[in-house]
Amino acid sequence: MKSLRAVPLLLLVAACSGGGSSSSSGEQAEDPVVVDYPIAFVRRQLNKDDEGALEQDNQYQPQDFFPGAELILKDRATASAAETVITAEIFTGDYDVKDLNTSADGQRLVFAMRAPELENVDDDEQPTWNIWLYDLETKELKRVIQSDLIAEEGQDVAPAFLPDGRIVFSSSRQRRARALLLDDNKPQFSALTDDQDEPAFVLHVMEADGSDIRQISFNQSHDLNPTVLNNGRILFNRWDNAAGVDRLSLYTIKPDGSDLSFHYGYHSQETGTENSLATFSRPREMPDGRLLVNLRSPSGVSYGGDLVAIDGINYSEAYSEAGGEGDLVGQASIAFAEVTTDGTLSPHGTFSTAWPFYDGTSRLLVSWSECRIVEEETELLRPCPETLGEEEEPVLADPLYGLWIYDYVAGTQLPIIVAEEGEMISEGVTLEPRTEPAYIPDPIPGIDVDGDLVQESVGILDIRSVYDFDGEDIAGIETLADPAMTTADERPARFLRIVKAVAIPDDDTLDFDGSAFGRNRSQGMREILGYTPIQPDGSVRVKIPADTPFAISVIDAEGKRVFEQHNNWLQLRPGEVRSCVGCHTSESEVAHGRVDMELESAWSGSPTSAAPFVNTEPALLAEMGETMAQLLARIVGEAGLKGDIHFSDVWTDPAVRVKDTDISLAYADLLTEIPAPLACLDNWGSSCRSVIHYEQHIQPIWELPRQVVDNAGTVISDNTCTACHSPVDAAGATRVPAAQLDLTASASSVNDAWFTSYAELLVDSPILDLVGGILTPRLRQETDNQGNPVFETDEDGNLILDANGNPIPVMIVVTTSSVMAETAVESAFFPIFSTGGAHTGLLNPAELRLIAEWLDIGAQYYNDPFAAPAD
Structure with a gap:
């Protein structure tokens, strides 16, 4: 030593x-x-x-x-x-x-x-x-x-x-x-x-x-x-x-x-x-x-x-x-x-x-x-x-x-x-002399970087294929890119969601209640900067606001995230074009984003120049090695983010088959408050974003009247969510909410800063029984690891007996699992509204899209600290 x-x-x-x-x-x-x-x-x-x-x-x-x-x-x-x-x-x-x-x-x-x-x-x-x-x-x-x-x-x-x-x-x-x-x-x-x-x-x-x-x-x-x-x-x-x-x-x-x-x-x-x-x-x-x-x-x-x-x-x-x-x-x-x-x-x-x-x-x-x-x-x-x-x-x-x-x-x-x-x-x-490091000059707008992008204060994210995982083609990119072999509905990845971190102030700037973060404070607060379609080959090329910490999510045709959450903040400087070959899981140890260690792309792009991709529109002529997104950027111009989830088939050659059906999940189709400025709906720019608050944007969905009336104005059926999912019926009598799910805006017993509906959807809740006209949590006797019943004991471990000399059982509340999981695609909530589900058609696609994106970004109660109540 x-x-x-x-x-x-x-x-x-x-x-x-x-x-x-x-x-x-x-x-x-x-x-x-x-x-x-x-x-x-x-x-x-x-x-x-x-x-x-x-x-x-x-x-x-x-x-x-x-x-x-x-x-x-x-x-x-x-x-x-x-x-x-x-x-x-x-x-x-x-x-x-x-x-x-x-x-x-x-x-x-x-x-x-x-x-x-x-x-x-x-x-x-x-x-x-x-x-x-x-x-x-x-x-x-x-x-x-x-x-x-x-x-x-x-x-x-x-x-x-x-x-x-x-x-x-x-x-x-x-x-x-x-x-x-x-x-x-x-x-x-x-x-x-x-x-x-x-x-x-x-x-x-x-x-x-x-x-x-x-x-x-x-x-x-x-x-x-x-x-x-x-x-x-x-x-x-x-x-x-x-x-x-x-x-x-x-x-x-x-x-x-x-x-x-x-x-x-x-x-x-x-x-x-x-x-x-x-x-x-x-x-x-x-x-x-x-x-x-x-x-x-x-x-x-x-x-x-x-x-x-x-x-x-x-x-x-x-x-x-x-x-x-x-x-x-x-x-x-x-x-x-x-x-x-x-x-x-x-x-x-x-x-x-x-x-x-x-x-x-x-x-x-x-x-x-x-x-x-x-x-x-x-x-x-x-x-x-x-x-x-x-x-x-x-x-x-x-x-x-x-x-x-x-x-x-x-x-x-x-x-x-x-x-x-x-x-x-x-x-x-x-303080000794050493070799001076190499000098990297700042890029000059109009020479080293696109001056228009600098002026717009955006950069470009260019992904070769989201189906490339660590250099491996996980989905058959060539097949997915061929409209004759794969329809749009058969492609798992349909859109890219860009999510922005929300700056959280200290208490001296704003003292707001921590319950505003919702069930998981580690998710922080998030804003959605927008969406862009993923092309058939999995490629993406889109303008993103510069100088903004952002993360990406791959979502399906219903607006649900299908790959795991991206937990690293990316950034682009004005005019910067950032290219990556594909995606990776959180367990991947490949040096993503490090050019000198980047794996060879699993997707080689267009095999030739001056020719379209196989079975695509003849007018869309690709250059060798180009992705579909790069081709569109070159011919149509650089794409920007959109607030709505919108797809239109620009690729399928009509001579091969009928073009795929459009997708439009638009905020304008909501009958409740829209989580974005109205001025942005028709002109979504780099300053636009979706900011979703539970009380303001999700709770109104449960309370929106959904009544069916006849020609005389008589209510035939009431499909308003809270008509069934509430502890009181139309006559004012106490009842067990349908499916043990209370979607009312009463104060939650879990956290009185939340609506009951929020806690019921996201937190395991007691199963209630109507006992003597009072809603009472269901109890059962606790058991140990071997399944044996547990009884009350004193500090010495001796059984405590009741007045009749019997052991006193230890009772615990029986709970039901929350309806919503960590992500929309894993949640039991959405299948209920799909074809064949118990509530098919009761929520429209725009409402389901809003709920899905809110859940995927963290299910926060508020996504703006300045909108949250003071502490």
Whole structure:
């Protein structure tokens, strides 16, 4: 085991800095390794709560403030080099510093810093994290954004230099997203993450003088720790958390925000010690092209983890086989002794951060802490033992992170700074020159991208075939594309639904009741941007509003989703054309969207040029390799989304067979309130969307009069839903609702903020019996796992007897399963209204379409927080 005990005493003495915060001078002692580059590092106090326990270092909370830090510069990477606290003159009091980064020429240092906390001031009026810049030559330290007003618009962290001198950083300011809220007639605010816990941090780019701030990523949760790869792309941590999937993996993006691509680790989250959950923190490209990450628990008090190198060039996941099976090929620890990441005793200690030297060696500048325990009898600190007895439960001591030169090939580590008890060196960087990454210029409208699309603020999604699953044709695309062999009714995928995430404000902006999310808060709120037909070959090409986090769903002819829900937010920049070959399941470990690892398409498109697809309209002449959607875009023009589900057969050659029947599931056919602006029905544009609320749009369907009357006006039958599905009949007498389903608008006993009908449709409900004129929940005696009846017992386990000396049975309420499942296609509700069902024809197709899409997007009670009641 490597530890402080293995380091020569002379080096330990030479490395001690004494924890001072002022400059030192004098001749530097000769060190065993002379590194003629300046280094910068952060020295900070260990933050503890009122009970003396270490505060958690949570990667999902980048805005956390840990006062008591300072930024120090050494003119050489040696223990004896002079120290200068370069932030000493900026603030008085305890401030915080983090996220150090350097320019490729080694002359500039960029970092995040937050001013001390203000007394007797609310949280929303406290100072924010800002980006600061230090010039090594001029020794000038300045905040990048000079205006106090603009600097305080959001929390800005994790900066990195782009090759053209601009700065990419992660911020809660959400500049473009906030501006778009005005188009929705909402106030500007920074939306919360998918778990509605804190504002989402997303990527922004600005000039080195703080001007021209532009948002380039549009996730609903955090995009963190950007770093620029040698190829010019930005690598970062993306938190995918739609519908509670909870993945913090690596993505890349171009500096203008286009070509967002998954890069590594979406299915490799459990690669920590004993397959524990671990994240790829603080990624950075090494000189050999591998990615250096700190593999650590997402939250905890160890502040560190293992040094891991990722081969992101050849692998997108950790294991050679799906599901975490096979060999660990995508990543490997480069620590030269065992490091644990699950908070247990770690023989080789733990690493907080690591920064590679760019001098052709295998050395790293690391923040490292030895593993130490508190001796039970003496309460003294000592290094962790090599082994533990079965009964031993050691108490881990506080970490003591110092700054070290760590050679992962030679297996040596040399101290630069040894921290004092109660403090740590949390990160360090070298200010040495390195190769400048490639420069990727922003696209020029009218030259690199379609100027009309930029002006319209839309991009294009181009899917080769939704029947292509991981390069496999799952449905016989060639057959589906031939109208002579397949009718439209025989094709499983008919339309693509585009769903937009709804920005959720914090309580200071809007305090609304959490019941507004409905049965499943993790689904958030959703708006439907529109629909587009899927062509016979499964292809889609459609314009989608730019700068909007969206997800896609494949639906059938009735408006029901037929493939699983898409739980990753996509984005398009203005003018961007995003192509993908097909679809995948959530278990798929193919690197979808990553061009260098994309599988060959299962659909080759048109086999020739200047000829139609087989048995299609002769005038529709394809180019070789073109999909049907691409052909239509070329001849007819780029298609836009529509609010209605509409299909018209443009493909079948009338000489082969009769064209397929049109489909029209239109909001205009609703007899209740339409969930979209009336002006959008005839002219569905990029600002149009469907916003469905249960009380406003679904409940009226149950209450809509559906009476059959004769010529004299006498009611022959009443098919109004609530005429049967209510606890009171027409005469006012109490009854059991038909099919044990109450569709009235009374307050639910499950949640009084919901209508009874909502809970009855979506939550398992008690079966009711009419007992003595009163609706009473049906009871039965509880049984154990073996089916034996259960009786009441006292705290000693003895039976409790009634007045007659008999055991008292434990009774439980008998429930009936909810009528509606997670998706429309799985729900027992819809077959009742289909041909041969008990309620055939009682709801029209437009009503069934509205109910289906509402259910598929999450069955929220409200889909606009500003429409929900106040808390």
